[in-house]
Amino acid sequence: MTTQELVSQIHKKKSFLVVGLDTDLDKIPKHLLKEEDPIFEFNKAIIDATQDLCVGYKPNIAFYEAYGLEGWKSLEKTINYLNDNYPEQFTIADAKRGDIGNTSTRYAKAFFETLNFDSITIAPYMGRDSVEPFLAFEGKHTIVLALTSNKGAFDFQTQKIGNQEVYKKVLETSKTYENSDRLMYVVGATKAEYLTDIRAIIPESFLLVPGVGAQGGSLEEVCKYGMTKDIGLLVNSSRGIIYKSQEEDFAQAAREAAKSMQEAMQAILQTL
Template identity: 60%
Template structure:
């Protein structure tokens, strides 16, 4: 899926919502524990309930890897289901990989060849040769961690160069543009850092930004749109817990649908205000 196709889906669904499939076996409704694959059963119902309002899904690999081989099977079934029933929905592996070149090549193969994700999140700390192997897949995307929403972001990401005053996350944004383009590279920017989005847009005006942290983490959708939206929207705003755990009872899918629809309706207003609909 290229940038124009992604923007087309945003216009069609009047939404730039990404639903995080952070499926915790300890939090899913108890009645699903009687199924042969509780995690996949949960994901399938969440997907069917929210797909109308969603342009992307983002499974966080930790929730699946923590279950060992059966978790990987659940993930593979989830990916296969999405690709077969909802082929126009953008699929992100939230894996935060980053290693030396030959290892990164194998990570890229795992997510793009074996599991058919559209994008994978990558940590840029080890530099160009840890990122470029993911970019050999011409129809896929790399989503680089730039400015994250967690408290620990201040440990490193805001360190300033003594001569230029440039912060580390700004260096990541600038240097990485030598590696890819706005057609194969996005950036993670946390919604809790929404005030920085204007500065980020000065550096990367045309790239898509994956924005976690809206909802349970306290980020403001309105502030994100105000400071980060560009001429092709340029935003995928993620919500995980606020949607998939809207209920832990038998009505969990119904409540997830309602939560996704509420966000989509807010996004429709913001897209109209931005002249994109």
């Protein structure tokens, strides 16, 4: 999917919501456990109930890997279901990968070709030759961790290299990577006050923003400081949407939670 197609979807749906699929057998409704593939059945129901309110889905790969082969099957079925039924959705493999050249190419093939995701999240610690192999894939997007929403972000990301914080150094350095127009960045909503500085370095790039809601980030603040003329924001919510109910009505409850976020987004988009 091109960035322009994503922007069109945002305007069409009046939403820049991404639903995180952190699917956990301990948290999904008990009645699904009798299904052959409870994880996929849960995802399918959540997707069908929310797809008109969001522009993307983000399976959190750890949750699938934790179940080994069975989990990988559920992931494959989920991404195939999305691509077959809702090809207009922007799909994000939240995988936090990154390794030296030929290994990164393998990860890129795994998620961009074998599974056919539109994008993947990447850790930048190993630098240029760990990120560029992902950027080589046309029509795909590489979402680099810049400033994350967790406490551990203060361990290294906000430390200063010279006069510049590590995460800003990551933003600035990554702009020099080949095919850097295929980059997006993870910036946690819990640190919305940093967005002005971030936009000074990457004025146009899309940001994937976790941490609105459950982790305490404010949608209004994120939009105030982070929005661009082409919106430039994808706000993710996972637990706040998919686990609203653990009963038979879970999909409807997820729809209501997604609807409430979509309406808040629509209200903001209308003021532009």
